[in-house]
Amino acid sequence: MRKSRISAVAAMAAVAALALTGCGGSGGNESSDKIKIGIKFDQPGVGYKDGNDYKGFDVDVAKYVANELGFPADKIEFISTPSANRETALQNNQVDMIFASYSITDKRKESVAFAGPYLVAGQDLLVPADSTITGPEELNGKNLCSVTGSTSAQKIKDQFATGVNLQEQAGYAECLGGMGGGTIDAVTTDDIILAGLAAQPANAGKFKVVGNTFSEEKYGVGLNKESDKCEAINTAITKMITSGEWKKAIEANTAGTGFTPNAKTNPPKMDACA
Amino acid sequence: MSASVLFDTPGPKAKQRILLINIIGTLLIVGLLYLVISGLAAKGQMDGSLWASLFTSNAWVNFLLPGLLNTLKAAGLGIVLSVAFGLIFGMGLLAEIKALRWFSTVVVEFFRAVPVLLMIVFFNILLSRTGVVDGTDAPYWAVVISLMLYNGSVVAELVRSGVRNLPKGQREAGIAIGLTGTQSLRLIEIPQALVAMLPALIGQFVVILKDSALGYIIGFTEFLFYARTFASANGNMLQALLVAAAVFILINFALSKLAEFVSRRLSSRMPNEKPAAPEADALLPLAVPPGDGTK
Amino acid sequence: MENYLSLFTEYNIPAAFWVNIQLTFWAAIGAMVLGTILAMMRISPVRSFVTFGAGYVNIIRNTPLTIILLFGVLALYNQLGFTLAADFNQNFFNLAVMGLAIYHAAFVCEAIRSGVNTVPVGQAEAARAIGLSFLPAAREVILPQALRGSIVPLGNVLIALIKNSTVAAVSSVAIEASSVMKTMLEFRGDMIIPIFATFAVGFVIIIIPVGLLTTWLSKKLAVAR
Numbered sequence: 001m002r003k004s005r006i007s008a009v010a011a012m013a014a015v016a017a018l019a020l021t022g023c024g025g026s027g028g029n030e031s032s033d034k035i036k037i038g039i040k041f042d043q044p045g046v047g048y049k050d051g052n053d054y055k056g057f058d059v060d061v062a063k064y065v066a067n068e069l070g071f072p073a074d075k076i077e078f079i080s081t082p083s084a085n086r087e088t089a090l091q092n093n094q095v096d097m098i099f100a101s102y103s104i105t106d107k108r109k110e111s112v113a114f115a116g117p118y119l120v121a122g123q124d125l126l127v128p129a130d131s132t133i134t135g136p137e138e139l140n141g142k143n144l145c146s147v148t149g150s151t152s153a154q155k156i157k158d159q160f161a162t163g164v165n166l167q168e169q170a171g172y173a174e175c176l177g178g179m180g181g182g183t184i185d186a187v188t189t190d191d192i193i194l195a196g197l198a199a200q201p202a203n204a205g206k207f208k209v210v211g212n213t214f215s216e217e218k219y220g221v222g223l224n225k226e227s228d229k230c231e232a233i234n235t236a237i238t239k240m241i242t243s244g245e246w247k248k249a250i251e252a253n254t255a256g257t258g259f260t261p262n263a264k265t266n267p268p269k270m271d272a273c274a
Numbered sequence: 275m276s277a278s279v280l281f282d283t284p285g286p287k288a289k290q291r292i293l294l295i296n297i298i299g300t301l302l303i304v305g306l307l308y309l310v311i312s313g314l315a316a317k318g319q320m321d322g323s324l325w326a327s328l329f330t331s332n333a334w335v336n337f338l339l340p341g342l343l344n345t346l347k348a349a350g351l352g353i354v355l356s357v358a359f360g361l362i363f364g365m366g367l368l369a370e371i372k373a374l375r376w377f378s379t380v381v382v383e384f385f386r387a388v389p390v391l392l393m394i395v396f397f398n399i400l401l402s403r404t405g406v407v408d409g410t411d412a413p414y415w416a417v418v419i420s421l422m423l424y425n426g427s428v429v430a431e432l433v434r435s436g437v438r439n440l441p442k443g444q445r446e447a448g449i450a451i452g453l454t455g456t457q458s459l460r461l462i463e464i465p466q467a468l469v470a471m472l473p474a475l476i477g478q479f480v481v482i483l484k485d486s487a488l489g490y491i492i493g494f495t496e497f498l499f500y501a502r503t504f505a506s507a508n509g510n511m512l513q514a515l516l517v518a519a520a521v522f523i524l525i526n527f528a529l530s531k532l533a534e535f536v537s538r539r540l541s542s543r544m545p546n547e548k549p550a551a552p553e554a555d556a557l558l559p560l561a562v563p564p565g566d567g568t569k
Numbered sequence: 570m571e572n573y574l575s576l577f578t579e580y581n582i583p584a585a586f587w588v589n590i591q592l593t594f595w596a597a598i599g600a601m602v603l604g605t606i607l608a609m610m611r612i613s614p615v616r617s618f619v620t621f622g623a624g625y626v627n628i629i630r631n632t633p634l635t636i637i638l639l640f641g642v643l644a645l646y647n648q649l650g651f652t653l654a655a656d657f658n659q660n661f662f663n664l665a666v667m668g669l670a671i672y673h674a675a676f677v678c679e680a681i682r683s684g685v686n687t688v689p690v691g692q693a694e695a696a697r698a699i700g701l702s703f704l705p706a707a708r709e710v711i712l713p714q715a716l717r718g719s720i721v722p723l724g725n726v727l728i729a730l731i732k733n734s735t736v737a738a739v740s741s742v743a744i745e746a747s748s749v750m751k752t753m754l755e756f757r758g759d760m761i762i763p764i765f766a767t768f769a770v771g772f773v774i775i776i777i778p779v780g781l782l783t784t785w786l787s788k789k790l791a792v793a794r
Binding site (some may be wrong): 014039041042043044048049050051052079080081082083084085086088089090091092094095170171172173174176177180181182197200202203 | 402502503509
């Protein structure tokens with residue numbers, strides 16, 4: 001009797017011990033002398049957390065701009081900002097700026113401000129290295145992959161190739177896996193995201209970006225509406241472009257994929273600050 | 275009922291037949307596995323490098339362990355809040371005031387019927403739009419709240435049926451010594467019901483852990499999220515998912531065993547009384563009671 | 570109000586639910602068949618069957634459903650080229666049905682086993698006494714009674730299956746309740762709560778009758794003892 005009560009108590013203690021690990025949220029800590037930058041953590045080549053290291057084109061631009069604003073690399077705190085949570089993170093001042101393949105749109109301008117753009121990306125296709133596909137019109141009867149809830153694949157079906165088969169996956173990496181397996185003919189989203197993925201060592205030489213963009217996505221730096229940093233950020237981005245660092249960052253993150261940003265719109269001209 | 279009643283101890287002939295079936299069965303499974311593995315190998319999915327990168331310290335220290343920690347955080351807080359929610363609404367279900375009983379029934383039935391995934395997606399957007407919590411914490415809280423509402427409702431049902439299954443004398447004795455109905459519920463009945471429902475409660479842990487894996491869909495940086503993130507740069511999605519599945523299976527299997535152990539301990543503790551096991555309808559499907567509850 | 574009604578003209582909500590109901594229907598049949606076979610295996614005299622049944626249940630029910638569904642698409646289809654239909658979209662639907670059936674079969678098996686435990690030993694002894702061997706005894710005597718005893722847990726598996734059909738979005742089934750709701754929430758930020766309420770009530774409307782029906786059935790079919 002006594003023994004079994006003890007073991008029941010022990011079991012309850014185990015429950016409690018597991019429960020204790022449950023305190024606290026997942027947020028970062030406050031520190032005023034650091035700048036908090038929102039990026040994506042899960043987009044190789046664009047914004048990616050690799051251990052204590054942050055990599056990708058967005059990250060390179062963010063580091064350069066922060067440095068120009070007086071925050072060297074050790075004064076930056078990177079914070080993960082998934083797509084659905086970007087506006088609130090800015091409005092609540094949880095991050096000071098966002099570099100997260102964040103397209104400037106009128107709708108978003110209602111709630112947040114933008115500096116930049118630091119890149120004009122465009123929707124494009126990623127295909128196997130030996131593929132003959134050169135544009136979205138050729139996708140009839142082909143299998144096209146995109147992520148769940150994305151409108152880019154539907155756009156191809158509506159405007160370019162009504163006979164295309166759409167497969168939706170949780171992430172672009174799953175799409176690339178399927179393309180490696182031979183059941184997917186093309187993956188579509190913004191060119192820089194495709195190039196960044198294809199440039200990963202594990203994918204080296206397997207895929208190429210078609211280089212025929214059919215939309216314009218102006219990647220801006222997301223800011224709180226009250227922010228006074230817009231002008232300074234634009235100056236920093238312009239300096240990054242003229243110094244050649246911008247081009248280097250693009251090349252470093254997309255090496256081996258044949259990617260070049262659409263030359264008509266890149267390097268981008270800064271929009272006027274509101 | 276023990277299964278062995280269904281057949282005799284096999285004689286020499288039956289033994290041979292069973293051996294034959296055993297061999298055929300094993301061959302079938304091995305053959306199927308071979309087909310899948312060789313198929314994957316043909317696509318280069320069995321390359322050692324794809325697996326090796328998952329067993330480096332980089333993969334675990336920087337991706338899998340932080341992810342697992344977040345999963346345990348959300349699941350741990352989820353269970354604590356579920357128990358609190360379940361106790362409050364379980365008492366509500368047993369309340370003497372009719373309106374309270376009705377209200378609790380509606381809440382409990384509602385949250386048992388709504389898919390957890392819908393709640394997670396909804397709360398993520400609601401929390402981040404209204405700014406109740408910081409934008410980057412929204413996915414975490416969305417998962418915790420959804421787990422609490424669903425599993426809390428299940429626990430409320432467990433509390434209700436646990437109390438219902440107690441011998442009547444417990445309440446009568448409480449009333450006899452001058453406690454009010456609510457006091458008897460709080461001081462005498464619920465504590466006993468809690469002990470009796472411990473195995474089912476631990477079983478509910480398994481549900482919570484599994485459901486927390488839905489968090490990756492809204493960008494909660496849990497175990498599966500980090501496994502996928504690691505894989506997206508290393509081209510080994512399938513391998514990473516397999517490792518993630520193995521970890522989930524190990525943890526959940528251990529929890530199931532713990533529940534079985536507690537269940538056995540509890541039933542041996544009350545030799546003369548039927549253990550107050552919750553009635554079958556209180557056990558939601560995902561929480562199939564561990565052990566087979568032999569009569 | 571008009572604003573709310575516009576949700577229904579803009580998005581086909583009944584169609585989304587219809588996909589979930591179809592997923593549930595086919596997966597329920599699959600899970601029932603597979604689950605019954607597994608339960609028979611677990612009580613059979615053949616050792617390898619018992620081991621396989623137990624292994625299956627322990628592995629599958631401890632794995633998140635998401636991972637099982639992802640495997641169906643990422644491994645079986647995308648790598649091995651395994652298809653269940655010639656039509657592109659139908660194939661993903663069928664793969665999702667298969668994944669849901671595989672997952673829930675483990676719970677069906679446990680539900681039936683719990684039903685088997687409600688059958689008194691005397692029934693099995695009597696069956697053996699009149700000379701029935703394992704399969705006939707199981708088929709004619711044990712399972713019919715066990716199934717009645719497991720109606721409630723089986724009903725609970727069905728309810729879980731209805732809800733879990735929303736996870737099919739991860740196996741590339743595009744138009745089902747959770748993905749349609751997600752799209753709606755993202756594009757109609759003005760109506761977050763009404764949108765969620767609509768979908769939630771939709772599931773309540775589907776699930777409550779299932780619960781009532783199983784309770785009624787289990788009472789009606791209960792074996793008098």
